[in-house]
Amino acid sequence: MHEFFSNIKLIAFDLDGTLYVGEKIIPGAVELVSYLRGRYQVVFFTNNSSKTASQIHDKLNGLGIECTLEEVYASSSATAVYLREFGIDNLYVVGSPGLNCEIKSNGLNILDADSAENLVVGLDPDFSYKKLANALNVLLKDGKYIVCNEDGSFPSGEKKYLPGCGAIVSAISAAANKKPDFMVGKPNTYMLAKISEKYDVDNSEIIVVGDSYKSDILMALNFSCKAVLVSDYCNDSPINDDRILVVENLQEFIHFMRG
Ligand SMILES: [Mg+2]
Numbered sequence: 001m002h003e004f005f006s007n008i009k010l011i012a013f014d015l016d017g018t019l020y021v022g023e024k025i026i027p028g029a030v031e032l033v034s035y036l037r038g039r040y041q042v043v044f045f046t047n048n049s050s051k052t053a054s055q056i057h058d059k060l061n062g063l064g065i066e067c068t069l070e071e072v073y074a075s076s077s078a079t080a081v082y083l084r085e086f087g088i089d090n091l092y093v094v095g096s097p098g099l100n101c102e103i104k105s106n107g108l109n110i111l112d113a114d115s116a117e118n119l120v121v122g123l124d125p126d127f128s129y130k131k132l133a134n135a136l137n138v139l140l141k142d143g144k145y146i147v148c149n150e151d152g153s154f155p156s157g158e159k160k161y162l163p164g165c166g167a168i169v170s171a172i173s174a175a176a177n178k179k180p181d182f183m184v185g186k187p188n189t190y191m192l193a194k195i196s197e198k199y200d201v202d203n204s205e206i207i208v209v210g211d212s213y214k215s216d217i218l219m220a221l222n223f224s225c226k227a228v229l230v231s232d233y234c235n236d237s238p239i240n241d242d243r244i245l246v247v248e249n250l251q252e253f254i255h256f257m258r259g
Pocket residue numbers: 014015016017018210211212
């Protein structure tokens with residue numbers, strides 16, 4: 001066991017670009033996760049705001065990565081939990097059916113733009129000028145403006161990308177001349193805080209594994225934990241910090257773990 005992993009109790013994996021890309025599992029992912037299980041608590045997190053945690057759980061199991069629903073943290077479900085925790089209700093939602101579903105299952109009310117008091121924004125493949133206008137008019141009422149994440153894009157296949165939730169947030173922010181009050185996803189630490197609370201582990205006992213410096217690795221550093229950057233799908237600029245271990249791919253990670 002490499003000393004980088006001494007005192008570690010929990011390993012938190014990013015998904016897109018780390019364990020899978022689009023619908024394809026990344027080579028070594030199943031082997032790595034099953035190697036780590038039994039040695040560490042393993043959890044999974046994603047800034048994906050278009051799917052429910054349950055859909056992501058099904059996807060992981062379908063790809064051969066066995067996990068329970070409780071081990072999956074998505075920015076959709078985390079946003080719904082955040083809204084409930086801070087009593088932010090009567091919402092206009094720009095987002096997918098998945099986000100709407102998570103919000104409703106937390107007992108919150110989704111309203112039309114005329115009646116809503118607060119705005120929630122997630123990835124919405126059906127985003128339109130009409131929704132932009134609605135979001136603007138909700139923000140003019142000076143309620144809360146909560147967003148799932150501010151990712152500009154996300155990987156959708158071999159060296160291909162799609163516009164992310166952040167692209168939609170930017171359009172709304174530009175229209176309203178207002179910045180979000182809170183972003184639930186990475187690099188913010190809300191999901192990691194929930195994970196550390198649930199599994200009763202200290203920041204120093206967590207390692208975050210991801211493919212993005214400005215998202216996964218920054219979240220880890222913001223939470224004072226260590227991180228492993230898997231560089232194969234990484235397309236942002238490096239951060240130098242001795243709490244970061246860089247591996248090229250998951251096979252190299254397994255190799256490193258086995259010493
Ligand atoms: Mg990623």
